[in-house]
Structures are given as structure tokens and as C-alpha cells.
Amino acid sequence: MSTLLNISKIDMVFPTPKGDFTALKNVDLQIKKGEFISLIGHSGCGKSTVLNVVAGLYQATKGGVLLNNKEVTEPGPERAVVFQNHSLLPWLTCYQNVELAVKEVFKNKMSPSEMKDWINHNIQLVHMDHATHKLPDEISGGMKQRIGIARALAMQPEVLLMDEPFGALDALTRAHMQDSLMEIQDELNNTVIMITHDVDEAVLLSDRIVMMTNGPAATVGEILDVNLPRPRDRIALAKDPEYNQLRSSVLEFLYEKQRKVETISTKKTPKTKVTEVA
Amino acid sequence: MTSVVKNQIVGDSTMNQLKQTLLSFNTRAKPVLLPVVGIVIFLFLWTLAASSINTSLGKFPGPSAVVTQMGNLYNEHNTEREKASAFYQRQEERNAKRVAKDPTYVPKTRAYTGKETFLDQIVTSLITVMSGFILAAILAIPLGIAIGLSKNLNTAINPIIQIFKPVSPLAWLPLVTMAVSALYVSDDPFFAKSFVNSLITVTLCCIWPMVINTSVGVASINQDWDNVSKVLRLPKLKHIQKIVLPAAIPSIFTGMRMSLGVAWMVLIAAEMLAQNPGLGKFVWDEFQNGSSESLSRIMTAVIVIGFIGFLLDRAMQKIQYFVSWDKSSAKL
Numbered sequence: 001m002s003t004l005l006n007i008s009k010i011d012m013v014f015p016t017p018k019g020d021f022t023a024l025k026n027v028d029l030q031i032k033k034g035e036f037i038s039l040i041g042h043s044g045c046g047k048s049t050v051l052n053v054v055a056g057l058y059q060a061t062k063g064g065v066l067l068n069n070k071e072v073t074e075p076g077p078e079r080a081v082v083f084q085n086h087s088l089l090p091w092l093t094c095y096q097n098v099e100l101a102v103k104e105v106f107k108n109k110m111s112p113s114e115m116k117d118w119i120n121h122n123i124q125l126v127h128m129d130h131a132t133h134k135l136p137d138e139i140s141g142g143m144k145q146r147i148g149i150a151r152a153l154a155m156q157p158e159v160l161l162m163d164e165p166f167g168a169l170d171a172l173t174r175a176h177m178q179d180s181l182m183e184i185q186d187e188l189n190n191t192v193i194m195i196t197h198d199v200d201e202a203v204l205l206s207d208r209i210v211m212m213t214n215g216p217a218a219t220v221g222e223i224l225d226v227n228l229p230r231p232r233d234r235i236a237l238a239k240d241p242e243y244n245q246l247r248s249s250v251l252e253f254l255y256e257k258q259r260k261v262e263t264i265s266t267k268k269t270p271k272t273k274v275t276e277v278a
Numbered sequence: 279m280t281s282v283v284k285n286q287i288v289g290d291s292t293m294n295q296l297k298q299t300l301l302s303f304n305t306r307a308k309p310v311l312l313p314v315v316g317i318v319i320f321l322f323l324w325t326l327a328a329s330s331i332n333t334s335l336g337k338f339p340g341p342s343a344v345v346t347q348m349g350n351l352y353n354e355h356n357t358e359r360e361k362a363s364a365f366y367q368r369q370e371e372r373n374a375k376r377v378a379k380d381p382t383y384v385p386k387t388r389a390y391t392g393k394e395t396f397l398d399q400i401v402t403s404l405i406t407v408m409s410g411f412i413l414a415a416i417l418a419i420p421l422g423i424a425i426g427l428s429k430n431l432n433t434a435i436n437p438i439i440q441i442f443k444p445v446s447p448l449a450w451l452p453l454v455t456m457a458v459s460a461l462y463v464s465d466d467p468f469f470a471k472s473f474v475n476s477l478i479t480v481t482l483c484c485i486w487p488m489v490i491n492t493s494v495g496v497a498s499i500n501q502d503w504d505n506v507s508k509v510l511r512l513p514k515l516k517h518i519q520k521i522v523l524p525a526a527i528p529s530i531f532t533g534m535r536m537s538l539g540v541a542w543m544v545l546i547a548a549e550m551l552a553q554n555p556g557l558g559k560f561v562w563d564e565f566q567n568g569s570s571e572s573l574s575r576i577m578t579a580v581i582v583i584g585f586i587g588f589l590l591d592r593a594m595q596k597i598q599y600f601v602s603w604d605k606s607s608a609k610l
């Protein structure tokens with residue numbers, strides 16, 4: 001299959017009071033239609049920056065992003081984003097939050113009754129029909145994230161961008177959300193880029209895992225193909241040798257090849273003391 | 279043995295009951311009881327202080343003098359109203375008689391020109407403060423939104439706001455009065471000039487806190503919400519209507535409550551200074567009157583002014599609670 005999204009050799013330089021800061025250097029990645037990509041790397045390496053460039057919220061300093069061979073210059077609903085902190089509008093109910101998106105994206109394409117059905121369909125898809133008319137403050141964090149996903153899915157995006165969508169959730173809720181996401185993905189087969197710092201989540205959900213090097217000037221370090229058959233079951237996979245092999249590859253990349261600089265410097269401290277004593 | 283156990287259980291349950299009563303006392307009775315205690319102590323100290331201050335207009339008014347005056351002022355109001363309706367009745371009868379005598383006669387009606395009562399002055403002040411406040415909101419909220427959305431506009435206007443904000447609106451009063459006299463010329467003015475003066479003073483006082491709070495609320499909008507709007511490519515007007523305005527409602531209300539409180543204080547002072555109808559004029563007239571009752575009538579006005587100010591803030595708080603999504607910001 002041909003490339004749907006082409007992240008072509010992008011650099012991202014932020015002007016800061018202390019001078020220019022090169023966050024990304026030569027990030028290059030091609031994504032096919034229907035692929036589920038995880039972006040993994042240590043915190044602060046530049047994952048969100050990549051996602052924001054793809055979303056059009058940031059403009060790359062060098063290089064660019066092509067969707068269907070057309071350059072991305074501004075944000076748009078064909079690249080829907082699920083933000084880390086749900087970002088639901090607190091004055092709108094769950095239904096109204098999704099409605100705001102549907103009304104804008106399908107302005108002249110759907111009748112009011114079609115819109116209503118489409119909104120309800122997407123809320124059902126994330127199993128939130130019991131709280132359709134509740135306000136975000138009246139539901140749990142996991143539920144808010146579900147509505148955030150429903151809102152993004154309701155835009156029928158060509159690429160779904162998710163920035164640590166489950167990062168703020170407890171482990172049980174997170175597992176539940178991952179299962180829901182896999183179920184939705186089986187049905188819709190969306191093209192997805194998901195940022196995560198959870199190794200199990202990356203292996204469980206992805207077709208490919210893109211591992212980023214540490215910043216500054218972060219770039220794509222390694223790419224790991226995950227060919228585990230779908231549907232995937234977390235309990236069965238726990239004993240699967242291939243799964244565990246993939247898992248340790250990611251861990252090896254993160255904790256040996258790209259070990260965070262801070263951990264090295266703390267280990268050095270006692271050594272210098274010893275030399276002083278000697 | 280069994281009786282001991284029983285006793286223990288009985289003892290436990292009475293203990294529990296006691297705890298429960300104490301708890302319900304703490305949560306339910308305290309919020310009522312403590313203010314009552316506070317007020318009683320205040321009334322006591324006030325009486326004590328009042329009885330030891332002798333002015334050239336007699337003793338400083340204590341609580342009982344104020345209560346008496348409240349009754350007096352209310353009765354005066356009723357008497358005045360009766361006089362007015364009697365006047366209109368007489369006029370009507372007179373006109374009817376003349377028309378009966380001479381069918382071509384066009385009856386004249388004159389308005390009753392009695393003295394404004396305390397209650398009339400309260401109504402005047404309330405209408406003035408609300409009109410000025412609403413005019414300020416109509417001007418300030420759109421301006422605040424524009425400033426909050428545009429960094430350039432903010433940079434351009436901010437120095438002006440910073441300079442005018444600390445100016446007491448009373449300093450504007452002479453200028454406003456002269457400007458209104460010069461510009462507001464009409465043979466049959468719909469609004470009295472004095473009303474327009476007071477209204478503009480109130481507006482000048484309300485406008486700065488409202489502009490500043492609105493613009494701060496708009497400028498500090500959650501980045502995620504802004505991004506949602508960008509991803510949806512909401513048109514500018516829809517962005518303001520659906521995202522910016524609701525997001526800024528809590529700060530807009532903070533500004534409105536702040537300015538209404540100050541406006542009420544400033545209006546009374548302006549009415550005293552400019553002799554414009556309202557509670558301020560009532561206070562000033564009573565002072566000029568210098569009768570033995572004056573001080574207690576002024577003291578009554580002071581308490582009524584305070585009470586109305588309190589009610590105005592309460593009303594704003596209720597509206598805020600009703601309108602705003604952020605219920606926690608609608609607290610006192």
C-alpha cells in the first residue's frame with residue numbers, strides 16, 4: 001500500500017530566551033493507510049512536538065508533512081487530535097462536545113437527524129451512551145478520555161493523533177481503554193499515531209513502534225515491526241515468546257541505548273567522592 | 279455479664295447520639311448561631327458607644343433610634359403617596375367639571391411635585407447604579423474580549439487603561455457634568471441631566487475592572503481548548519461564541535462583581551457631591567437640615583446602603599452560579 005502520511009525530514013527549532021533550541025533533527029517517517037504507529041521515547045525528547053507538527057499546530061522549521069501528497073500548513077479535522085488531558089469543554093455535555101465537532105465538520109454534508117445519529121453512534125462506540133447528557137465534571141477521567149476519543153472519531157479523520165491518551169489514568173482503567181481502542185480499531189481500521197511511554201501499551205496496540213532518541217535534536221532511533229496476529233489478547237500474549245521478545249527490544253532501546261543522562265550523572269557522584277578520599 | 283454488655287451497648291449508642299447531635303450542631307446550628315452572636319455583640323457595643331458621643335445635633339444614634347426612624351421614613355413615604363393621589367384626584371375632578379361646563383376645554387394635567395421620600399431615593403439610586411453598570415458591561419465586555427484576543431491591541435490600549443484605572447470617578451464628575459450640559463441638549467429630555475451625570479460616573483467606575491478581568495480571562499484561556507477550536511477550524515465568530523466567551527465567564531463575573539461593589543460606593547458619594555437625586559442626596563440633605571433627627575436618619579441610610587450593597591453582590595453571585603459552568607468560582 002502507498003504512503004498516506006509522509007513526515008519528511010523535519011527539523012524543529014524553538015527560539016528561546018537563551019537562544020535557539022533544536023528539539024527535532026531530521027525526523028523522517030512514512031505511514032501507510034490503516035497503520036497503527038506508536039511513538040515511544042523518554043519524556044521531553046520531542047514526541048509531542050512531532051505530533052503537533054503533524055497536527056499543524058506547529059510549523060516545522062525545515063522539511064514538512066505531506067498528507068495524501070498535500071502539504072500540511074494548518075490544523076484541520078482530517079488530522080483529529082486526542083489530547084493528553086481530555087480537553088473537553090467543561091460547559092458542554094458529552095453530547096454537546098461531540099456535537100460541536102460534528103456540526104463543524106459535516107456542516108453541509110449531513111441533515112440534522114443524520115448528525116444526531118452520527119453523534120450517538122460515536123458515543124456508543126466508546127461505550128458512553130449511559131452518560132450522554134452529563135457534564136465532563138460529572139464523569140471519571142477514563143470516561144472523559146473516551147468522550148475525547150469519540151469526538152476525534154466523529155470527525156472521521158484520515159489520521160488520528162493521540163498524545164499519551166491514557167497517561168493520566170490508573171493501570172486498570174488504562175488496560176480497559178486499550179481493549180476498547182483495539183476493538184474500535186478492528187472495526188474502523190483507522191490510521192493512528194499514538195504517543196506513549198508505556199512499553200506494554202506500545203507492543204499490544206501497534207503495527208509499528210517508532211522509538212525516538214533523547215533530545216535535544218531528537219530523531220527516529222529505531223523502528224520495530226509488530227506482526228503479532230490480531231485480535232490480540234493481553235493475557236495470552238503475556239506468555240507469548242514473540243511478544244516478550246518485542247517488549248525486551250523496546251526496553252533495551254529505552255534503558256540501555258537511550259538511557260537518560262540524569263541517571264548516569266547520579267551514578268557518577270559517589271565515584272568522584274571516592275577519588276577525593278584517596 | 280449480659281447486663282454489662284447491654285450497658286456497654288446502651289452507653290455506646292448514647293455516645294453516638296451525643297456525637298451526632300454535636301455534629302449536627304456544628305454543621306447546621308453554627309452558621310446561624312455565630313452570626314447572631316456577632317450581631318448581638320455589635321448592637322451592644324454600638325449602643326454603648328452611641329450613648330457616650332454627644333454631638334451638637336444631639337446624641338449619636340443608637341440601634342433603637344434607627345429602628346424608630348425606619349418606621350418614620352416608611353410612614354412619611356405613605357403620607358406622601360396619599361397626598362399625591364389626593365392631588366391627582368382633585369385635579370381630575372376639577373377637569374371633569376370644567377369639561378362638563380365647556381366641552382371645548384382641553385384638560386390640563388400637572389405632575390405632583392412633592393418631596394422625594396427615602397424610598398424614592400433608594401429606587402433612584404438602584405436604577406442609576408444598574409443602568410450605569412449595564413452600560414459599562416455592554417462597552418467593556420466586547421472591548422475586553424478584543425484586547426484578550428489580540429496581543430497588539432492589548433499592547434496599544436494597556437497604558438491607557440493603567441492610567442485611567444486608578445482615577446477615582448469622582449474626579450471625573452465636574453468634567454462629566456460640564457460635558458453633559460454642553461452635549462446633552464434637548465427641549466424635552468427623556469432622562470434628567472442629573473441622572474445622566476450619575477450614570478456616566480458609575481459607568482466610568484465599572485468599566486476598567488470589567489475590561490481588565492475580561493481580557494485576562496480571554497488571554498489565559500486553556501491552550502487545549504484553543505487547540506480544539508483550531509483543529510475544528512472554527513470560524514472567528516464561532517470561536518468567540520463557543521469557546522472564548524464561555525471560558526472567560528468566570529473572570530468576566532469576577533470583574534462585574536468587583537465593579538458593582540465599587541460602583542455602589544462611588545454612586546452614593548457622587549450623589550452627595552453633585553446633589554443628584556438618590557440616597558447620597560438624602561444623606562446630604564439630612565446633614566444640611568441639622569435637625570435633632572438628622573443623625574438617626576443618616577444612620578438609617580448608612581445601614582440601608584450597606585444592606586443594598588450586600589444584596590446586589592448576592593444577586594450577582596446567584597446570576598453567576600446560574601450562568602457559569604464553573605460553580606466553584608461562584609462562591610463568596
Ligand SMILES: Nc1ncnc2c1ncn2[C@@H]1O[C@H](COP(=O)(O)OP(=O)(O)O)[C@@H](O)[C@H]1O
Pocket residue numbers: 014015016021023041042043044045046047048049050215
Ligand atoms: N513551544 C516550545 N517552546 C520552546 N521549547 C519547547 C516548546 N515545546 C517543546 N519544547 C521543548 O522541546 C522538547 C520536547 O518537548 P516535547 O515534544 O513536549 O517532549 P515529549 O512530548 O516527548 O515529552 C522539550 O525539551 C521542550 O522543553
Ligand SMILES: [Mg+2]
Pocket residue numbers: 047048163
Ligand atoms: Mg508530551
